[in-house]
Amino acid sequence: MAETIQDTTTTPAEDKPRRPFRWSMIALWAAVITILAVLAWGLINTNASRPEVGQSAPTFDVEFFDGYEWDTRPVANLEDMRGHPVVLNFWASWCVECRYETDVLEQAWLKYREDGVVFLGVAYADVEPNSIAYMKDFGVTFPHAPDLGTDISQDYEITGVPETFFIDKDGVIRHVQIGAVDQEMLDTLIPQMLAD
């Protein structure tokens, strides 16, 4: 009886003939993997959080407005400013709230520039002649640059303007100010960054 049953039973390998090698299957899986990879990449980028206090400040290149260069350089990178505290201010000529802080920033620049503090204004989504007219109107002298391609504001995930990042000598973000800065804030944070 047992022998009879064994005789009539076949193994799964014998039941199913081996499938021929198919390029279409490879293409199918390659397409699935590619789509999943791109979707994952998009998801990661979408959920990329804004740089927080205690994290390294994203580095960037800037091409300064004529007459508003830093250290006589027409272009610079944040890495070039390593060793100096940096006050990175996002603003725009169409921004009403920015008008309340521009003079405060200029006065702080004049006060702390000799201590090696770098003030860098980044004009966000602004029309260049309007930016220059604004800086002239307010008598601004500290370095300024346009946010070309909005690359810098995207890296810093700004929520609007004005917004200011205080970056220490080691390139670490020490404070993020959403909205206008004031004199008291600058006189508290900048000496702290200089002391470290």
Added chain:
Amino acid sequence: MAGKKLFRLIILILLLGLLPVAAYAQDGNITDDEVNAVAKDVYCPVCESTPLDVCPTQACADWRELIRTKLAEGQSRDEILEYFARQYGDGVLSNPPRRGASLIVLWLLPVLGVLLGLLLFSRLLRGLRKAAPEAAAPAPRPKSPTGDPALDDYIARVEKEIDE
């Protein structure tokens, strides 16, 4: 005769005086409709997903004036859109140029998705076609299910009795 000469001179002076006015009028002749024809393909940098032509913010008013200036300078619509993409990023255009990440995400990925869907659909159809004849044909009855005719006969009788 002298009066005629004087008249011609006055006309000439008046015509010459009109030249700068004509040039100015040419610059200022860009209508809002012409500006908005370009502005509708640009998004506001401040408001989410709002075209420039309908956005009331000052930032958009500034950008519309920039478009007007560039049209007055003789720049084409494509040149202006290219300027905006270079200056403010591809994200401000409603129809981003086919390059970099936008080329992959907005153009290649959907095409790849459609091809993948077609491939899967064709495989599904092929599988259904194969399965249909197999299901329709009656399963061949084994000559001897157990290999022992006596046992087969016994099982057949038991099944018949159960059926009855």
